[in-house]
Amino acid sequence: MKEFILIKNGEIALKGLNRSTFEDALVKNIKRRLSPILKADITKSQSTIMVEPLTENPDMDAAVEAIKRVFGIAGFSRAAACEKDMDIMRQVVVDYLADTYRECKTFKVEARRSDKKFPLNSPEICRELGGEILSHFPHLRVDVHNPDLVVNVEVREKYTFIHGNQIKGAGGMPVGTSGRAAVMISGGIDSPVAAWTMAKRGLVLDAIHFASPPYTSQRAEQKVHELLGKVSKYSGTINLLVVPFTEIQEHIKDDCPEDLFTIIMRRMMMRIAIELAKRQGCGAIITGESLAQVASQTLLALGCTDAVATMPVFRPLIGMDKNDIVEISRKIDTFAISIEPYEDCCTVFTPKHPRLRPTLEDVEAAEKALDMDALIKRAIDGVKIVVIDKSLDV
Amino acid sequence: MECYFDNSATTQPTRKVVDAMVEVLTDCYGNPSSLHRVGDAASEKLQTARETLAKSLSCDPAEVYFTSGGTESNNISIMGAAHALRRRGNRIVTTCVEHPSVLECMDRLTEEGFEVIRLPVDGTGHVSETDIADAIDEHTILVSMMYVNNEVGSIQPIGAAASAIKRSGAPALLHVDAVQAFGKLPIKPSSLGIDLLSISAHKVHGPKGQGALYMKKGTRLTPYILGGGQENGVRSGTHGMPGITGLSAAVSELGDIEANGKYVATLKAKLLNQLSSEDNLVVNSPDDFPYILNISLRGVPSEVLRNFLSECGVYVSTGSACSKGHRSYVLTSMGLDPKVIDSAIRISFSRFNTEEEIDYLAECIKRANKSLRKVH
Numbered sequence: 001m002k003e004f005i006l007i008k009n010g011e012i013a014l015k016g017l018n019r020s021t022f023e024d025a026l027v028k029n030i031k032r033r034l035s036p037i038l039k040a041d042i043t044k045s046q047s048t049i050m051v052e053p054l055t056e057n058p059d060m061d062a063a064v065e066a067i068k069r070v071f072g073i074a075g076f077s078r079a080a081a082c083e084k085d086m087d088i089m090r091q092v093v094v095d096y097l098a099d100t101y102r103e104c105k106t107f108k109v110e111a112r113r114s115d116k117k118f119p120l121n122s123p124e125i126c127r128e129l130g131g132e133i134l135s136h137f138p139h140l141r142v143d144v145h146n147p148d149l150v151v152n153v154e155v156r157e158k159y160t161f162i163h164g165n166q167i168k169g170a171g172g173m174p175v176g177t178s179g180r181a182a183v184m185i186s187g188g189i190d191s192p193v194a195a196w197t198m199a200k201r202g203l204v205l206d207a208i209h210f211a212s213p214p215y216t217s218q219r220a221e222q223k224v225h226e227l228l229g230k231v232s233k234y235s236g237t238i239n240l241l242v243v244p245f246t247e248i249q250e251h252i253k254d255d256c257p258e259d260l261f262t263i264i265m266r267r268m269m270m271r272i273a274i275e276l277a278k279r280q281g282c283g284a285i286i287t288g289e290s291l292a293q294v295a296s297q298t299l300l301a302l303g304c305t306d307a308v309a310t311m312p313v314f315r316p317l318i319g320m321d322k323n324d325i326v327e328i329s330r331k332i333d334t335f336a337i338s339i340e341p342y343e344d345c346c347t348v349f350t351p352k353h354p355r356l357r358p359t360l361e362d363v364e365a366a367e368k369a370l371d372m373d374a375l376i377k378r379a380i381d382g383v384k385i386v387v388i389d390k391s392l393d394v
Numbered sequence: 395m396e397c398y399f400d401n402s403a404t405t406q407p408t409r410k411v412v413d414a415m416v417e418v419l420t421d422c423y424g425n426p427s428s429l430h431r432v433g434d435a436a437s438e439k440l441q442t443a444r445e446t447l448a449k450s451l452s453c454d455p456a457e458v459y460f461t462s463g464g465t466e467s468n469n470i471s472i473m474g475a476a477h478a479l480r481r482r483g484n485r486i487v488t489t490c491v492e493h494p495s496v497l498e499c500m501d502r503l504t505e506e507g508f509e510v511i512r513l514p515v516d517g518t519g520h521v522s523e524t525d526i527a528d529a530i531d532e533h534t535i536l537v538s539m540m541y542v543n544n545e546v547g548s549i550q551p552i553g554a555a556a557s558a559i560k561r562s563g564a565p566a567l568l569h570v571d572a573v574q575a576f577g578k579l580p581i582k583p584s585s586l587g588i589d590l591l592s593i594s595a596h597k598v599h600g601p602k603g604q605g606a607l608y609m610k611k612g613t614r615l616t617p618y619i620l621g622g623g624q625e626n627g628v629r630s631g632t633h634g635m636p637g638i639t640g641l642s643a644a645v646s647e648l649g650d651i652e653a654n655g656k657y658v659a660t661l662k663a664k665l666l667n668q669l670s671s672e673d674n675l676v677v678n679s680p681d682d683f684p685y686i687l688n689i690s691l692r693g694v695p696s697e698v699l700r701n702f703l704s705e706c707g708v709y710v711s712t713g714s715a716c717s718k719g720h721r722s723y724v725l726t727s728m729g730l731d732p733k734v735i736d737s738a739i740r741i742s743f744s745r746f747n748t749e750e751e752i753d754y755l756a757e758c759i760k761r762a763n764k765s766l767r768k769v770h
Contacts (some may be wrong), residue, residue, distance in 0.1 A: 151647065213701055214698055214701030214702035214705055215698050216701070217697060218704075250767055287582075324458075342718070
């Protein structure tokens with residue numbers, strides 16, 4: 001018996017004339033993610049993408065795990081593909097889901113028939129196969145309203161597919177269909193979640209990390225590699241740009257008022273990030289800022305930061321509570337890494353009392369003490385690029 | 395230049411240690427419990443190792459038990475002693491500057507209903523002899539105290555604990571965590587009145603994952619690693635011969651412990667002399683133990699200095715490697731100024747460090763102190 005994976009598109013199904021562009025991107029992403037696990041023939045049929053493994057004895061568990069992390073998929077099923085013959089279907093429906101039946105109390109059979117030449121109609125198929133299941137698993141009861149298990153039977157052109165409850169997909173849009181953006185990542189809990197959230201909307205990611213050795217340690221950068229590794233399991237390849245930031249921080253510390261330290265630092269980071277993002281061909285910056293979480297994330301501070309932004313700045317977490325952010329970070333497995341206690345660039349020289357309501361005039365005046373262009377140029381010249389991709393790790 | 399000054403975290407195994415271990419992994423691979431020639435050869439090695447350890451502790455080979463390291467020796471001793479003696483009393487005495495592998499056991503025993511007394515330390519990291527005597531009553535079943543503190547190098551009054559136990563008539567066993575002291579101070583457990591003593595191989599240029607426990611003859615512990623009954627049932631599990639052989643090789647190479655100590659003391663003095671010009675220097679260590687020197691440069695956060703030195707190829711630690719990211723509970727217990735604690739680094743020496751390395755270390759610390767931006 002063959003096993004397929006049947007994939008239901010997410011939002012793509014709502015697209016109009018350009019729908020096939022999205023579908024093609026999704027098929028390409030699926031193919032790439034499955035490539036280390038199995039060779040597959042992937043075909044589109046109505047709103048379903050059918051993955052037919054061509055490899056002998058493929059590792060279907062690994063394939064399922066890989067598919068779970070592909071954006072653009074609402075849900076999918078691991079399905080038995082058998083001949084369109086009632087005797088065979090009766091046997092497969094009992095054998096294929098045997099373990100699942102044992103774990104359930106109630107079920108119903110839902111049949112669909114796109115091959116209208118099949119001798120039984122859908123209600124007849126349901127009745128036949130339901131009876132067969134009951135005769136083998138007498139502990140089960142049929143419940144058409146709220147069953148533990150829906151046994152799906154799809155009589156299609158070439159095969160009949162039999163599968164249980166649908167597995168939830170990662171949702172969102174296929175990565176690559178929305179363009180490219182650069183996420184500013186420190187090593188905390190928020191930025192990986194922001195990165196993941198925007199990759200889910202179809203963006204390819206670059207990442208920008210500011211390193212201030214010796215005020216920050218090599219481990220802090222290593223931590224960023226690990227965090228992005230987790231995000232890349234969903235987003236695919238991420239180019240990490242590591243910016244040497246020590247000199248700038250020392251200059252701000254030496255030459256600017258202490259209570260404006262953080263806001264000036266954020267503006268320097270933003271200027272550099274935008275310059276790098278342009279070079280990488282990105283159309284937006286992503287940050288993990290959440291309103292009022294820390295001093296640099298007050299409305300006025302964000303305003304001062306955005307005053308130097310010359311491209312859209314996406315802040316997907318802006319309205320979220322910390323608890324909700326933590327919940328996502330646990331789901332994408334970045335939380336445990338994020339809370340490793342290595343100091344990052346944001347905590348170096350943190351003023352005791354940062355100004356909560358900085359005015360743009362004050363900040364701009366204070367920045368006059370800095371040799372802005374030269375500092376930014378040296379930082380950008382020192383950028384190191386690391387390519388991170390754990391999406392093909394099985 | 396690369397200089398390693400984090401020898402209290404771990405040490406580099408010597409060539410002889412590595413060679414001895416390779417031999418056991420290749421030619422002499424037997425299980426000492428097997429009763430054939432291959433097993434016999436391993437058994438002989440095991441016996442030699444036990445004798446080497448016994449000699450270094452001036453004890454009987456039958457009093458040496460091999461374990462997986464200091465943590466396991468501490469766990470076996472503390473949990474095992476408390477449970478074995480639970481009918482004879484309920485009090486356990488320890489200090490608040492012990493290693494986590496002791497303190498975590500104490501927390502567990504507290505949950506189990508034992509009365510655990512944690513003695514404080516003074517500004518130099520020492521427990522007072524009076525406090526010890528006052529804490530030990532006739533219901534005390536265990537006293538656990540480290541020989542040398544791993545963060546500041548204070549030597550604890552082990553002798554005072556031993557006499558207090560005798561005086562009180564308590565059934566208490568005396569356990570000493572000697573992970574930092576072993577190989578650096580001459581230790582004779584029997585004359586110090588010690589019943590249980592923990593040792594780790596990798597602090598004395600042996601391999602990681604290997605330790606030993608001295609257990610005085612006649613002592614009974616409730617074992618908690620159960621199995622084939624190796625090590626007299628105290629610690630079951632096939633003997634880790636590569637580690638045991640490595641530990642043995644490291645111990646036979648220790649040489650004259652007192653002469654080593656004197657040499658290391660000159661290194662420490664040289665360093666302090668060269669740093670005497672730094673007016674923000676604070677020495678947090680007492681003068682007890684030459685191998686560990688804890689200092690602060692006021693205004694320079696520990697991790698920043700550590701990172702700076704690391705980039706220079708000089709390796710020191712902030713607090714202890716086991717508690718990264720938290721303000722040191724040892725220095726806090728000593729009542730030091732939090733700003734001093736946040737700047738503390740631990741420099742820990744080995745007998746293999748050289749004077750040139752000290753010069754370079756001092757030079758790098760001075761350079762750091764000059765160029766790093768201070769925090770308030």
